[in-house]
Amino acid sequence: MNKSLTQRIFFSWSADIITxxxxxLGTIYLARTLGPAPLGVFALVISVIKWLLICDIGITQAAIKRISEGENDGEVITATFVLQTTITVFAIGMLFLFRGTVNSYIGGPYVVYIAVLFGMNYLASGTVSQILRGYQRVDISNGLYALERTMRVAFQVGLVFVGFRITGLMIGMITSLALMTIVGAIYLLSRTDLNPxxxxxxxxxxxxSFAKYSVLGVMKSQAFTWMDIAIxxxxxxxxxIGIYNVSWTLAMTFVxxxxxxxxxxxxEVSSLIISDETDRVRELLSESMLYAGLLPIPGIVGALLLGDSVLTIYGPKFTEGQFILVLLVIVALLRAYDGQVHAVIDGFDRPDLTFRINIIFLITNIVLNVILIPTYGSLGAAMAxxxxxxxxxxxxxxxASSLVxxxxxIYGVAKQITAAIIMGxxxxxxxxxxxxxxxxxxxxxxGLGALVYFSILFILLDEIRSKTLEIATNI
Structure with missing residues (x-):
């Protein structure tokens, strides 16, 4: 990976760590104060919002692709905003049309909150984020996301502390999304050549033309995160649901x-394809697959050995999710690999291939969830x-192999597995x-496990050693 790309990835990851x-810390307080049930209700609220994002029909991913190509980006941004405003009005209209069913499903009158959250998440902060990603400023986009999540936790903890409970969780999220949108808009107007x-x-x-193939990508993204909770x-x-959601949140830190x-x-791949630098794409895919498993592989070992102790921090009831946590960290590893391959396929502007992959995943995921959850509950959801x-x-x-x-x-991943076993x-x-x-x-x-794992990798893997020194030199 070139220096610029490495730095962007490092700063994006740093923002994610802060998040x-x-x-x-926020979830620990909320879990100990509210218990699993209110967290389960909030998870269902977020699940409904995420499934409403299916209405996006791939417009967001298409916008990022077209903006990154650098041609008529001002027109693309305006066209995208028009399309997404229309989608927002439609989605909120459908939400209120079926508000009785939605309220019954969640267990409370939360439709108004869902409507506001969807609008803030999709049309406001979502617009800022997709423009930044299209301009290849993912580091800034992630920084804003870290800011939003940090503010969200602060607002939610404060509101729950003064007695707002579930509504406090939603009001805190609305406020943080609004502030993120304002900060992001100020950055775009002052630091880019944005000219709608x-x-x-x-x-x-x-x-x-790009979005029609990406719609299943949107569905896959939501199915991966929220299909199990929805069912x-x-x-x-x-x-x-609350216990499962805490286990999921922990597992996804490894990705x-x-x-x-x-x-x-x-x-990056999109730009390289335009420049006809296919060899560089080949190198990037191999490198990204190596680094993708860097954290999930030791995470699986850690979840097996210390998962119950970590879950105890959230409260005694949450230890029921230990084996679920192990399965979900395995999911994190698979997701880490899957994401890199998808990024390359999309960079080649082959949404038709992504369409086929996504439809296979969706059918498999839905069928397995419907079969396994009624019998095995949350464990069945994790297995699916x-x-x-x-x-x-x-x-x-x-x-991807048909494209590049x-x-x-294999050898790099084998060394990661070796280091993880020694760590264990x-x-x-x-x-x-x-x-x-x-x-x-x-x-x-x-902390000891992390120190042992990375020390061994620093010795065994030249790529890790050189990349660590490069980052340290250029911070």
Whole structure:
């Protein structure tokens, strides 16, 4: 990876780490104060919002693609805003039309909050984010996201502290999204050549031509994160959903680095394809696959050994999610690989291939969730996501191989697995001395494991060593 791309990824990841720390601390307070059931209700609210994003029909991804191409970006931005405003009005209209069903499903009169949250998330902050990503400023976009999440946690904790409970969670999110939009708009107006102009018919055609294949990508993204929770809302209690959602949130921290790579890889590949630098794309795909598994691989070992101790921090009831946590960290690893391959396929402007991959994932995920959740509950949801994501990775890699011949970094991944196993052995040994029965010992064991893992990788992997030194030199 070139220096500029490496720096963008590093700063994007740094922003994600800040977000994770804020979210971790906030969730601990909220979980201990509210318990699993209210968190389950809030998870269902977010699930409804995320499923409303299907109305986007791929417009966001198409906008990022067209803006990154650097041609008539002012017209593209305006055309996108017109399309997304129309979508927002339609989605909110449908929400109020079926408000009785939605309120019954969630367990309370929350439709108005959902409507405001959807508008803020999709049309306001979403517009700012997609423009930044189109201009290849994913680092700034992630920074704004980190700011929003940090403010959200602060507002939510404050509102819950004074007694607002579930409504406090939603008001806190609305406020943080509004502030993120304002800060992002100020940045765009002051630091970019943003110049929205009246769009032509061809701008709409170009966006829709890409979006029509990307719609299933939107559905896949929501299915990956929210299909299980949406179906669990029918079959299991809000408490079970709350426990599952905390386990999911913990597991997805291991995919943050991979997400940062993916977000930066897509516009980078898009630019390289235009410049006819296919060899560079081949190198980037192999490198990104190596770094994608850097955190999830040791995360699986860590979840097996210390998962119950970590979940205890949220409250005694949350330890029921230990095995679910292990499965979801496996999902994080698969998702990390899947995201890199998708970024390359989309960069080649082959939404038709993405369409095929996504429809396979969606059908598999929906069928498995419907079969497994009624019988196995939240465990069935985790198993369904593991199996459907594994299939998606295999199909995605085969599709990507038809575009660019890249090799999977087997030896590098083998060294990561070796380092993770050694890390696990050291943690088991030291747990005899420092039993993970309290927060301090648990955090010490996690820190020790991370130190051992990265120290071994620093010795075994030249790529890790050189990249670490490069980042340290250029911070």
């Amino acid at each position: 994770t720390i804020a979210g971790f 102009t009246i769009p032509r018919k061809q701008n709409f055609v170009d966006i829709v 669990m809302g029918v079959f299991v209690s809000n408490s079970v 943050l680095l991979a997400n940062s790579i993916q977000k930066n890889l897509f516009p 996501t593991v199996l459907s994501t594994c299939l998606s990775v295999l199909v995605s890699w085969q599709m 011949s890249s090799s999977f970094p 052995a050291v943690v088991i040994l030291f747990e005899v001395i420092f039993p993970s029965t309290n927060v301090i010992n648990t955090l010490l064991l996690i």
